[in-house]
Amino acid sequence: MSADQTLIAYTLRLADNALILAQRMIELVAAEPELEEELANANFALDYIGQARMLYSHAGELEGNGRSEDEFAFMRDEHEFRNLLLLEQPNGHFGDALVRQFLFEAFYLHLLEALIACSDQGLSEIAARAIKEVKYHNRHSAQWLVRLGDGTEFSRERVQASLDNAWRYTGEMFTGDDIDVAFQRDFDGPNLNAIRDLWKRDVERTVTEATLRLPDEQWMVSGGKQGQHSEHFGFLLAEMQYLQRSFPSATW
Amino acid sequence: MYTQGLDQAGNDKQSGVETAEQLAAFQKRVDAEEKIEAKDWMPEAYRRTLIRQISQHAHSEIIGMQPEGNWLTRAPSLKRKAILLAKVQDEAGHGLYLYSAAETLGVSRDQMVADLLSGKAKYSSIFNYPTLTWADIGAIGWLVDGAAIMNQIPLCRCSYGPYARAMVRVCKEESFHQRQGFDIMLTLCRGTAAQKAMAQDALNRWWWPSLMMFGPNDTESKHSAQSMAWKIKRFSNDELRQKFVDVTVQQAEFLGIRVPDDELSFDPESGHYTFGEIDWQEFIDVVAGNGPCNKQRLEKRQYAHNEGEWVRAAAQAYASKQAARAAA
Numbered sequence: 001m002s003a004d005q006t007l008i009a010y011t012l013r014l015a016d017n018a019l020i021l022a023q024r025m026i027e028l029v030a031a032e033p034e035l036e037e038e039l040a041n042a043n044f045a046l047d048y049i050g051q052a053r054m055l056y057s058h059a060g061e062l063e064g065n066g067r068s069e070d071e072f073a074f075m076r077d078e079h080e081f082r083n084l085l086l087l088e089q090p091n092g093h094f095g096d097a098l099v100r101q102f103l104f105e106a107f108y109l110h111l112l113e114a115l116i117a118c119s120d121q122g123l124s125e126i127a128a129r130a131i132k133e134v135k136y137h138n139r140h141s142a143q144w145l146v147r148l149g150d151g152t153e154f155s156r157e158r159v160q161a162s163l164d165n166a167w168r169y170t171g172e173m174f175t176g177d178d179i180d181v182a183f184q185r186d187f188d189g190p191n192l193n194a195i196r197d198l199w200k201r202d203v204e205r206t207v208t209e210a211t212l213r214l215p216d217e218q219w220m221v222s223g224g225k226q227g228q229h230s231e232h233f234g235f236l237l238a239e240m241q242y243l244q245r246s247f248p249s250a251t252w
Numbered sequence: 253m254y255t256q257g258l259d260q261a262g263n264d265k266q267s268g269v270e271t272a273e274q275l276a277a278f279q280k281r282v283d284a285e286e287k288i289e290a291k292d293w294m295p296e297a298y299r300r301t302l303i304r305q306i307s308q309h310a311h312s313e314i315i316g317m318q319p320e321g322n323w324l325t326r327a328p329s330l331k332r333k334a335i336l337l338a339k340v341q342d343e344a345g346h347g348l349y350l351y352s353a354a355e356t357l358g359v360s361r362d363q364m365v366a367d368l369l370s371g372k373a374k375y376s377s378i379f380n381y382p383t384l385t386w387a388d389i390g391a392i393g394w395l396v397d398g399a400a401i402m403n404q405i406p407l408c409r410c411s412y413g414p415y416a417r418a419m420v421r422v423c424k425e426e427s428f429h430q431r432q433g434f435d436i437m438l439t440l441c442r443g444t445a446a447q448k449a450m451a452q453d454a455l456n457r458w459w460w461p462s463l464m465m466f467g468p469n470d471t472e473s474k475h476s477a478q479s480m481a482w483k484i485k486r487f488s489n490d491e492l493r494q495k496f497v498d499v500t501v502q503q504a505e506f507l508g509i510r511v512p513d514d515e516l517s518f519d520p521e522s523g524h525y526t527f528g529e530i531d532w533q534e535f536i537d538v539v540a541g542n543g544p545c546n547k548q549r550l551e552k553r554q555y556a557h558n559e560g561e562w563v564r565a566a567a568q569a570y571a572s573k574q575a576a577r578a579a580a
């Protein structure tokens with residue numbers, strides 16, 4: 001794989017993460033437990049759609065074949081998407097969606113920090129914008145985790161189960177493959193081992209404050225980064241892509 | 253603004269403690285275009301009329317998130333998805349300011365929400381129609397937000413200060429929504445034959461319900477005279493509806509789609525369009541709960557509220573623990 005191909009593939013993974021998480025979040029519109037959370041969820045999802053658009057456009061420019069953000073989003077098949085499995089998981093209840101958000105963003109924050117320092121100027125600029133948004137999201141999610149953990153007996157048990165269930169998807173964030181290795185080497189990209197340590201430290205701090213316990217070391221599922229998704233994913237794409245696919249030549 | 257139910261609900265009996273002097277002094281302030289503020293004396297019926305109107309408006313913003321939210325996951329481009337999400341977020345924000353404005357009149361948000369969930373409170377009938385195609389998102393922005401603006405611009409001068417100020421902010425955002433909706437329609441009408449057909453179908457289904465948004469004819473509108481005297485209302489239902497028809501018919505011509513009314517014609521003498529009779533039975537049915545989506549909309553709200561119960565309970569328990577810790 002050439003350096004250019006590495007950069008495009010890496011950028012698309014980031015874009016897919018942003019888009020797929022946003023798509024799950026917007027399923028929650030009009031279903032939040034209170035009005036203030038409607039505003040927060042919509043606001044954060046908008047940030048992710050914005051990031052996905054910047055990242056797809058950047059990938060399109062790097063590729064140089066005139067592929068638009070919408071072609072990336074709506075005209076690729078399941079196996080061409082390279083998002084983390086964690087992000088495509090169904091929303092479940094408020095605690096499940098919250099834990100997904102919290103675990104991913106605790107990682108993403110450090111990833112973006114590292115990306116600001118990478119040698120690709122476009123990615124570095126996008127990361128610098130995104131990190132401001134994600135810092136804010138992360139504070140919000142951490143506060144909610146503490147409220148649910150240290151709330152009622154019921155909420156503690158419920159969100160502990162969310163944490164236990166989501167944990168198996170976290171390994172994928174730190175398992176570097178050829179693209180991660182090449183991106184680190186050729187573009188001064190993130191060191192995933194170092195990020196794992198920071199992530200663990202941050203997650204442990206909030207989980208402790210929330211009076212929850214960190215799940216035990218366990219078997220981890222992976223495959224999203226290589227295009228092998230869960231059964232849920234095809235339905236997500238079918239819904240998201242249906243208009244573009246039904247009217248392939250139309251402008252919207 | 254979605255306050256049409258105003259004319260159906262409620263029955264304001266004035267309590268006996270209000271003197272003729274108080275009422276006259278209040279009317280004098282209103283006539284002088286002074287803003288009435290939360291702490292000022294006001295007739296009980298004025299207060300109750302405003303609570304009903306503002307809370308209905310707030311509920312409409314919240315329920316209105318559903319028909320539009322229905323296309324969020326299927327929006328046909330990332331740009332349209334972002335615009336629609338921003339719009340739905342604005343509507344949640346409108347709900348929030350309006351609940352706050354109503355709270356200044358001494359009713360709690362919890363009470364208003366409880367009235368919505370129990371089916372006691374009304375919201376605009378327009379949101380009880382389904383969004384069946386992407387063009388419906390265009391039609392809602394163009395027609396429904398368009399009608400809302402017609403209704404709401406005069407409310408920016410409403411005699412009750414907190415409501416008037418909330419409306420100034422809301423109106424700015426509604427006019428964005430209207431333009432974005434029109435832009436969706438324009439793109440469809442300039443697109444393929446199938447897209448244009450989709451736009452026409454949406455206009456066919458949304459035209460008459462949009463006209464109903466202005467409420468009953470003036471001859472049927474019970475509360476209007478009092479609301480006008482109090483300067484809560486500035487124009488009658490029929491005046492606003494006429495204004496909407498005059499503007500919107502020309503926009504439909506520009507789009508190249510047909511308004512579904514055989515009786516529609518321009519009257520050069522008055523400078524207005526004359527239009528056919530609204531199916532008032534349909535309006536009455538939908539307001540009474542028998543529209544295509546009334547049950548679905550309310551059930552979704554109830555479900556979200558019930559599913560969120562444990563989350564709100566946890567937040568409350570945590571807050572009390574924190575307060576106890578701080579006190580210790």
Ligand SMILES: [Fe+2]
Binds near residue numbers: 253426
């Ligand atoms: Fe409104």
Ligand SMILES: [Fe+2]
Binds near residue numbers: 313343346
């Ligand atoms: Fe609104």
Ligand SMILES: [Fe+2]
Binds near residue numbers: 343397425426429
């Ligand atoms: Fe609006």
